[in-house]
Amino acid sequence: MISKKMEKALNEQIALEGTASFIYLAMAAWCDSEGLEGCTQFMHRQSTEEREHMLRLFEYLSEVDGVAITPAIKQPQRTYKSVQEMFKKVYEHEKKVTASINKLIALASKEGDQTTFNFLQWYVSEQREEENLMRSILDKIKLIGEGPHSLYYIDKEILAVNAAELAAEGENN
Ligand code: FEO
Numbered sequence: 533m534i535s536k537k538m539e540k541a542l543n544e545q546i547a548l549e550g551t552a553s554f555i556y557l558a559m560a561a562w563c564d565s566e567g568l569e570g571c572t573q574f575m576h577r578q579s580t581e582e583r584e585h586m587l588r589l590f591e592y593l594s595e596v597d598g599v600a601i602t603p604a605i606k607q608p609q610r611t612y613k614s615v616q617e618m619f620k621k622v623y624e625h626e627k628k629v630t631a632s633i634n635k636l637i638a639l640a641s642k643e644g645d646q647t648t649f650n651f652l653q654w655y656v657s658e659q660r661e662e663e664n665l666m667r668s669i670l671d672k673i674k675l676i677g678e679g680p681h682s683l684y685y686i687d688k689e690i691l692a693v694n695a696a697e698l699a700a701e702g703e704n705n
Contacts, residue, residue, distance in 0.1 A: 533597050534597065537643070538643060539598040543601045545632060546593075548629055550582070554579070555622075556576075571687055585658070588654075596648070615687075673686055
């Protein structure tokens, strides 16, 4: 049995993960409209991942006799000034998610809720990986710079990053 306070906090996390999924889906649409195939694929995969993060929380609430709430999600931003601006937003959102997970863990600890504390550890590792991934992409974009064909090379790099992520997912399944 989960406390009402924890149930509410986990539902807020569901909303945050669902929002991330929709933000990344809207980013995929923008990348597609810009002809950025690698970035489109990357954002679609990220969006699916975030939906899975949301569903994991849904299932957990059901297991511990809580009630999961399907979030109302605002229309995400539809266009970006640049790929760099877009990835900066992704990185900022991931940092927000990490901070939120840390708060949930603090609450679980305060309540002596070992089950939720234990469940949330998966998200700690996931957030470390996500933040690291976004930082490395921003570093690559910076290294490529703003030359005449930079967008082409950035997109190629992101395509390669996406392929590596897919391969890693395959290994872990
Ligand atoms: Fe599930 Fe990337 O936050």
